[in-house]
Amino acid sequence: MSLLTHVLACLFGMGSWVAINGMWVELPLVVSALPEGWLLPSYLTVIIQMANVGPLFVTLMHRFRPGALDERPVVYCVVALGAVATFLLAAFWKRTVTFGAGAGGVERSVPLLALSFLLSVVDCTSSVTFLPFMMRLGPQFLTSYFAGEGLSGLVPALVALIQGVGLVECRNVTAAAAAAAAAAAGGVANGTFGNSTTMKAFYQPANFSAEAFFVFLGAMMVVCLGAFALLNHHPAVVRERKDHRYLGEEESAAAARRDKREGLSLRGAAPEERPMMIDPLEPPPRERRSSFGMGTYSGGEVAFIFVVLAWVNALTNAVLPSVQSYSCLPYGNRAYHFAATLAAAANPVACFIAMFSSRRSLMLMLVLTVVGTGFGAYIMAVAAFSPCPPLVGSDSGVAIIVISWVLFVLTLSYVKVIIGVILRDEGHSALVWCGAVVQLGSMIGAISMFPLVSVYGLFKSGDPCNTKCLN
Template sequence: MRRRKCFFSKSMFRDALTALLVVTFGTSTWVSNGGLWVETPLLTSIGVPEGYKIGSYFIMVTQAAIIGPLIFATCQYFAPKDRHLEIPAICVTLAVGVTASFILIFFWNFHSIWSLDGSEHSTALLTLVFFMSLVDSTSNLTFLPFISSLKSKYLNWYFIGEGLSSVIPSIVVLIQGSGGDDKCVANHTFIDTTKDPVSNVTFTENCTTYMVQKTGHALFPPELYYTFIFLLFILSTISFCLLRCLPIIQEQYEDDFDVETSDETEDKTCFSCFKRCKRRRNNPEQISLLNFQSHRVKGTREERLNKVKTIAPSLFDHTNSEDSGVISEEHETDLSRKSDDDEANGSLTREVVQRDRDQTGSRILNEEGGVNDDPSTSKKSKSSFSKKHIFLFIILTVISSLIYGALPSIQSYSAGGYGSHTYLLVTAFAEISVPIGFVLVMIRPTTSILIVLLTCFTGILAGTYCMVVATLSPTPPLQGQIWGQILIILAWIFQGISFSYCRATIAWILRNDGGYRVSMMIFGGCTTLGTLIGAFVMFPLINVFELFEGFNPAQGCTDKVTCVMLGNETASLM
């Protein structure tokens, strides 16, 4: 009776805790592509050696981190078929991310001359960004399969966490500021005297030269911001450990997911997080209860409970519940609660999930008492890809090449011409728009291919406008006008929402079509491949052929000289 009065049940607490941990775990997925990226306006403003080209260097460095997924794929290929390496790979990548983000706090402004081009570069910054990018690139192949081992409702929570890996740093950067816009101020005044040789008239002018001056300062330096990024990695690592450690979370895994450990130890500390025992599937009582399809038993509550006890007595055995691999007390309470709720219609409803790893898939006892072989709620042991899947993978590769490769490379050229403040807003809101698409999919998911095409087309239109503006830099359209700033900000927001919605919808379709582990790995592979294509296409266009020209307020300012006529004198003839 006491448990029945509890409003916030144990299952509700378990679901909320799991969702929170999944979101926090997902915040480390795109820290370098999101969290570090939004700091580029301030880095450009304080004068990093790369200037507006810092974006293209960031993209190339993050693509060099593809070595992480290649190493993982190679190890997985040569590993035994029943051995999944996602868990140890996640442990290694998170350790690398924590270490690199900690070092970045102290050495982000270390510069050196590169013999390759004889120019000064942000050596430490780019090197540490590479190691942090290992987390981003490897997460495409490891984080998604791990999250997919949980119940399917947590997939969208993971995407929200992935989006927050950019949103939270973006909010912090907006608070930090970009240091203000550059402004031309008077630097030096002098008297200039010139004589006209024809009229023999001397002109005297008061001339002024100008210099660039910042109109403000950032609220806090980059060191404190990188400390915040370090704390994000710490929280993500703790969340991963809790997802693996907490016994209450283990019920959130699908039954065909193995959490391997030895049965000889009862160690329940965090050192046993990565060594859980396999779920027992050969319990004859569970099989009997699964095959029992008629639960419409008339009578009192006790009679209906006794009927279930004859099928699976260990569900109500308080002494052997640990050995039987089921939770006796909670099952009895849940069955009692179900019985009271359904006493009016004389039916005992009990949903029992028993998934096997063989080709028969999962069998779910539905509320009518029958067996429901619903493919949308069961896992397929083998994945079969149709033309629809191949089409979705192609679209995913295209939008990944744009949103993660091409467009970020030209963001500084696209927004820099409108001022440092507009550049900061574009960078921040472009990252914030990403999880908005994920939330829309979570609120109303769809499997419509038409929706995928529409959102992809909308994103391409907005991205095309951003690209055209970048090619017109340093004098973009409507420069110096409020409408020009609004249009470029909206264009970056719309491309972020459209592409993220399209990407999350594709993941939802693949997740519901079965073969989730292989599908999610290919999903991550297509994302990495698309980003690689976009980066390798844009880097030579920016740094070799120099098709884009950055906005440099100092150039027009330092060359600016204004003169005011003071008077003229006519020389006397001797």
């Protein structure tokens, strides 16, 4: 029965970010049909940060009205909203609205942008509702949840690969034809005009439509909703939640009041009858080192944990993903797809490792954060040198950039799991703050990178069909 709970926790976690992750991997197919073109990722970045009003509201409710907000109705609402919005996206993503009359009218993809905002609210709010709900289950199921959260990026990426999104065919064309094609697309072609030939990238047609892909994402949200319902009501899962140590703070308090009404007291009850309101591993109140959570860590250690959490999520959720194409495409389309797919797979692998070895060591957390940041620094340096980074055009360059992406995601994903396990032991409110800091770090990273990438254009795209750099 524990296996069933592990599977349900994993499926529940998959619904956390599957919609927005799916939107990102589908962009190469979507942008060609929409008036915004490749400006659409910039708009999505801003929309995702605006959606942090959801987690902000939940966090403020927990801060100023503790116990007034039950996560379960909120989770039901946001997951159902995500499923409906994703199915609507499948029907209306191509629709546009024209602002202005006559030839001066400007087309904008209002339905897609509005539905993307709703999906962003759903996914951002999951950070401060899904994790606290996991307090109601045993700590061993938290790593399964994190594995599912990692799969929320891997599964859409694998489906997009099957779909053939972003697969490029390099063809010989004359420079004049390449220039005409680039001008028609609003870009500039490289090379000399005349009868000389150059390699040009042509995106291959997808094996199935974007509508079918969005329907798949909607089905994933329905699966998440079903898994959540079973985690609440399946008899096998309910039996595992009988121990009060695994209940949320509100349920534990309610259990204590119920026991008191029944005439049971902590002093009068036999040891085996006492409600397990206090974790046996919790230090006595006089030995507590801070007022945070269970008092296991000092104030400085708590600050260190949250700073690392914000830093790691800023890197993995915003800073490095914004330059992934710049760091990989100079080495070719194959390097880009290998890096994107294997890095997405590294996240659930890190969670799988943590299921068997999740050491709650702050020193290990620091070391892994430094190592992961080092790989991230190399990736950022490669992106800064794009389109002519080191070892461009060589197999060793491809291998190094792919391995760097995999190890970057693997190490920092393991750090996130360690922090999640630590904060789970500190109680319900600690996991609420965990989700809030995750969103805060991601927002700071996105706000920092947006002007560098989209406004000042400090990064230059590589050409998957022309990796030769001329000095």
